Amino acid sequence: MNELTRRQREIFEFLRDNYEKFSFPPTLDELCAALGMASRGSMHKHITALIEAGLVESFADQKNTGIRLTSRAQREYEACEHALPFVGSIAAGKPIEALENINYMAVPEVLKSDKPCYVLQIKGDSMVEAGIFDGDWVVIEQRSYAQNGEIVVALIEKSEATLKYIEQSPDKVLLIPANASMSAMVYRPDQVEIQGVLVGQMRSYR
Amino acid sequence: MNELTRRQREIFEFLRDNYEKFSFPPTLDELCAALGMASRGSMHKHITALIEAGLVESFADQKNTGIRLTSRAQREYEACEHALPFVGSIAAGKPIEALENINYMAVPEVLKSDKPCYVLQIKGDSMVEAGIFDGDWVVIEQRSYAQNGEIVVALIEKSEATLKYIEQSPDKVLLIPANASMSAMVYRPDQVEIQGVLVGQMRSYR
DNA sequence: AAAAAAGAGAACCAAAAGAGAACGTAAATT
DNA sequence: AATTTACGTTCTCTTTTGGTTCTCTTTTTT
Incomplete structure (x- = not known):
């Protein structure tokens, strides 16, 4: 050949x-x-x-x-060419923990959007009721805006990153967990920076 | 140099x-x-x-x-070589619906086992409490046996396929959904054939 | 000022890409 | 049955592409 x-x-x-x-x-x-x-x-x-x-x-x-x-x-x-950068893990209340050297993960086409994407690993249980468990990987479309109801990676006060449902109104931003034992957090729009939007999720049972 | x-x-x-x-x-x-x-x-x-x-x-x-x-x-x-065959969809109570021509999906290494695997799409809500939703894709390791507590693809009476938790004892096999509104099904061992074991799961939010 | 590095651009050549004609066969049309 | 059309195949010839090698000029470093 x-x-x-x-x-x-x-x-x-x-x-x-x-x-x-x-x-x-x-x-x-x-x-x-x-x-x-x-x-x-x-x-x-x-x-x-x-x-x-x-x-x-x-x-x-x-x-x-x-x-x-x-x-x-x-x-x-x-x-080929379907690998996305796996940049690190995200735990509510901490900044994204970046890997020192970026790995790549082959990700199925259906889990991506047509915009640039990256992969994060989830630490914590704040989105369990949305079917996102501790240890799952999520595919994030890199984007600085979102529609209400989307699940976003939000950077709060330039220091903590978290994955939550978002609801935005002119005067405030709600970050809503999917876990009955947690409650929504309210911020001023200038305190929250959207870093990406959830487009895919993966879990290993091994 | x-x-x-x-x-x-x-x-x-x-x-x-x-x-x-x-x-x-x-x-x-x-x-x-x-x-x-x-x-x-x-x-x-x-x-x-x-x-x-x-x-x-x-x-x-x-x-x-x-x-x-x-x-x-x-x-x-x-x-390379990270693609798995996507063979069709599985809905509780029906046989696996095979695609006429098999597609391939690039699947991250971490979602696979080291044995042969394939991908199915889930129809139905019987495993929602395990974080497996309608429309999700699952990676199945091809195997004819399982340990209790694993999630398996089971073929019942050679006609219906389903994805459930399995509990086996010498005289009976329990197939247990993860959905409070459904109840476990009890079979004789000879009625149930294990076709594979869940090793990975994926979801698209697009 | 001298030396080293960077760049422009021309000339060369083999491989690859493309155009287009010609042919054969099989299906479609008359 | 005869003719046309469609389409794969083979061929030759021309154009383009892209690495290589030069020489000469400009910029940077020492």
């Missing part, structure tokens, strides 16, 4: 990301049109390289002949 | 910090553009120095153009 050239990778990634948008199976001419190329022959050369690389396979049944992605290709797709 | 000049270090740091922003190992021209330089030849001189310092890997072979970081190469390597 040869290595791919840059253009071959480009075409593979395009194919992979837009596969559903084509008729099945996509024709060379369709691919040319989609990628703004004029020559079927040139496209054929690229596809042949992808077949040799095992990322795409030629496919034939009674009615259709063409190409489709191999399962290996899907696997590779999911695995 | 020689000492780096200031500019060489600058270029290396730029490369290290912005590597993800290039969709491919950057070419000399791309680096020039990114760093506001006009001469490919000059950039070449710097990169050659970085290669000699062992910080960067070469574009030497014509097939795969561009340069990459040597250390980064490792991280990229290690991020």
Whole structure:
């Protein structure tokens, strides 16, 4: 299996990301049109390289002949470039405890947003009733604003970070835990800085 | 290995910090553009120095153009092969609903076991008190036995699949939901087949 | 002022990318 | 049945890309 050239990778990634948008199976001419190329022959050369690389396979049944992605290709797709930085842990009442050297975690596409994200580990029980337990990991979209009802990473008085539901009004900000034994905290808007919004959560049972 | 000049270090740091922003190992021209330089030849001189310092890997072979970081190469390597098959959804009282074509999800290493695993999506609320909500994804280790207290995928009477706590004794098997409004189900051992054990859980808030 | 480093830009060359013609076969249309 | 159309395949030829090597000028350091 040869290595791919840059253009071959480009075409593979395009194919992979837009596969559903084509008729099945996509024709060379369709691919040319989609990628703004004029020559079927040139496209054929690229596809042949992808077949040799095992990322795409030629496919034939009674009615259709063409190409489709191999399962290996899907696997590779999911695995690469999907890693998010795991920056540390967050415990109500303390600043975010950053790791000295940032790790990366492969995170499924469905748990992310299309904006930059990072991963934190939760310490504490303040969100148990929202299904977020001590030790869980959360995926946070980096953002400085939020809508009421979202779960946010909030920095209070530039010193403590916490994960809570947020309710904002012009004169005050409520940070609301999901734990009947705790109560909401009230702040002035200038005391609270939003650092991100919860978009995903993960737990290990090992 | 020689000492780096200031500019060489600058270029290396730029490369290290912005590597993800290039969709491919950057070419000399791309680096020039990114760093506001006009001469490919000059950039070449710097990169050659970085290669000699062992910080960067070469574009030497014509097939795969561009340069990459040597250390980064490792991280990229290690991020691969992390995808698990997403086989379908499980709802208490029905068989597992399999997808016609299996997808793959990149799953963080910490949510897996070292045995073969797969991913299911949960339908229903029978495990809410264990923090597993409707629509969550779970990582299941493929296994036909379990310890009491583990959460398992159980196939009942070869027809319905369900995710529950398990308690086994010689004469009966209890499948226990985590939902106060539901009650445990009692079966003979031969009626219940364990298909896997919960090792991870994920949720999207999007 | 001398030396070192940085940069511009031209010239060179091999590989890759692309265009487009030509061919064969199989389905679709007449 | 004959013809057209669709589409993969193969081929040649041209253009572009991108690393390499120069030389010459400008900037920085000592």
